[in-house]
Amino acid sequence: MGVPTLGCHCAVCESTDPHDKRTRPSVLLSYGGRNVVIDTTPDFRYQAMRAHIGRLDAVVYTHAHADHILGLDDIRPFNLKQKGVVPIYASAETLALIRRQFAYIFDEAPAESTMPLVELHEIDGPFDLYGARIIPVPAMHGSQPVLGFRLGSVAYLTDFSRVPESSKALLQNLDHLILDALRYVPHPTHSTVEQSLALVRELKPKHAWFTHICHDLGHAEANARLPENVRLAYDGLQFEVPL
Numbered sequence: 001m002g003v004p005t006l007g008c009h010c011a012v013c014e015s016t017d018p019h020d021k022r023t024r025p026s027v028l029l030s031y032g033g034r035n036v037v038i039d040t041t042p043d044f045r046y047q048a049m050r051a052h053i054g055r056l057d058a059v060v061y062t063h064a065h066a067d068h069i070l071g072l073d074d075i076r077p078f079n080l081k082q083k084g085v086v087p088i089y090a091s092a093e094t095l096a097l098i099r100r101q102f103a104y105i106f107d108e109a110p111a112e113s114t115m116p117l118v119e120l121h122e123i124d125g126p127f128d129l130y131g132a133r134i135i136p137v138p139a140m141h142g143s144q145p146v147l148g149f150r151l152g153s154v155a156y157l158t159d160f161s162r163v164p165e166s167s168k169a170l171l172q173n174l175d176h177l178i179l180d181a182l183r184y185v186p187h188p189t190h191s192t193v194e195q196s197l198a199l200v201r202e203l204k205p206k207h208a209w210f211t212h213i214c215h216d217l218g219h220a221e222a223n224a225r226l227p228e229n230v231r232l233a234y235d236g237l238q239f240e241v242p243l
């Protein structure tokens, strides 16, 4: 829902710490002069401005929940500037849901105004994107499948409640693991702080970053209770990794 959460006046929503301002979860991968985003959130336009991205070369989707796809319409300026389509990569289920949610994009009728121009690519295993190897990491988000992604020694795994053993095998020897930790209280479709800490202890990444954090966690207060190698991620966090 983002933090501050609409209508809420809790201590975290009213915090003056900039780390407590959380837009919806997304990651920008910049390499070889290319910009690839994971998910287009309802905050995509603002996030792309904040990151000063001058081009968009691909979108990779984790799943089709509203907080991860609703910014898709805002890729249009990049279509116009780059005079072409933006390839999007997702599982077959996610592509089907995107087609339904954005039916107007795929409508055969001639458009009277600008439309997002996309080219759909189904993810059915590891794939190469502009020279980087992207390994999908399947997980469960309640009863729904979701994809995490590994590039080199970094993995991004948002919106999950369970990681199958076969996927844990793909998450070994990581320098950075970015993972869902919604809140302390159990949730049917998200990992809690305690569950994510257990996964971190099991997978042993050098660094772990919690994401998809709701207003139950204040940045400074929650960080103070975490082990040294586990931190809350925050808007604008950047780091470099070898690919």
Ligand SMILES: [Zn+2]
Residues within 6 Å of the ligand: 004, 005, 008, 009, 010, 011, 012, 013, 014, 215
């Ligand atoms: Zn609040």
Ligand SMILES: [Zn+2]
Residues within 6 Å of the ligand: 063, 065, 141, 159
């Ligand atoms: Zn979700």
Ligand SMILES: [Zn+2]
Residues within 6 Å of the ligand: 065, 067, 068, 159, 212
């Ligand atoms: Zn989500």
